[in-house]
Amino acid sequence: MIRNRQLVYERAEEMAALYREQLLAKQQGQAAALAVEEEIAVVAEEIPSVTAESNESHLLIIEDDQGRKEFTLDRPTYSIGRDRECDIRLVSQFVSRRHATLVRLPHDDKKRGYYYRIVDGDAKGKTSSNGLMINGRKIPAHDLKNEDEVVFGPQVRAIYYLVRDTMRATGQTDNAEYNITLINAGMTEDMED
Structure with missing residues (x-):
């Protein structure tokens, strides 16, 4: 879990650097800006x-x-x-x-x-x-x-x-969620007589 988070931070830092590079590339020309944009898309997809x-x-x-x-x-x-x-x-x-x-x-x-x-x-x-x-x-x-x-x-x-989602985070469930009454099919026949 910690390793996954560390990877996220590394990728985010990489994306920030690419955005700065993209601004510089825009000043140099359209082809350079497009190349950096493709790099940004690749790095963004790598963020877990x-x-x-x-x-x-x-x-x-x-x-x-x-x-x-x-x-x-x-x-x-x-x-x-x-x-x-x-x-x-x-x-x-x-x-x-x-x-x-x-x-x-x-x-x-x-x-x-x-x-x-x-x-x-x-x-x-x-x-x-x-x-x-x-x-x-x-x-x-x-x-x-x-x-x-x-x-x-x-x-x-x-x-x-x-x-x-606090229920998932704490692992607790609401008892009302399971408040059901089971009816035996045989019980209804006895009631009709």
Whole structure:
């Protein structure tokens, strides 16, 4: 378990270094930036999932022009936007094609599990037209916390939920869950007479 967590931290540090390298590569040209983007995707996939360890579920509830959708977050990265290629597609003319990116990062060594950071724009560093309003403030990036509200544009928003499964974490069960009455089939025949 500790070795798994150490691997997560190493991969996260590697991803941070690659993001810095990507910014420099963008200044040097498109081909260099694409090469670094591919490296980021490879490293992100190598980060092991620590969901079973942490007893947490990460949910993103989206409301857009098509209604409400729920996404369980468990992958290292998600693209969010109007483009059909996005992992989480938003339906609205006010949303950029690649409006934001979600990145999974490990907690510090005192906490188990991971958290998600939302960043304005795509993985290449191009920001969205309207930016992100998070909890009423326009900011380029934010480490998501339970019940954070992200507004992408008029009538397009997301609410992030961090659900802790305390039953699984403690190993306890609710006795009401097993409160059932068994009826013997022969008993019902006796009652009818």
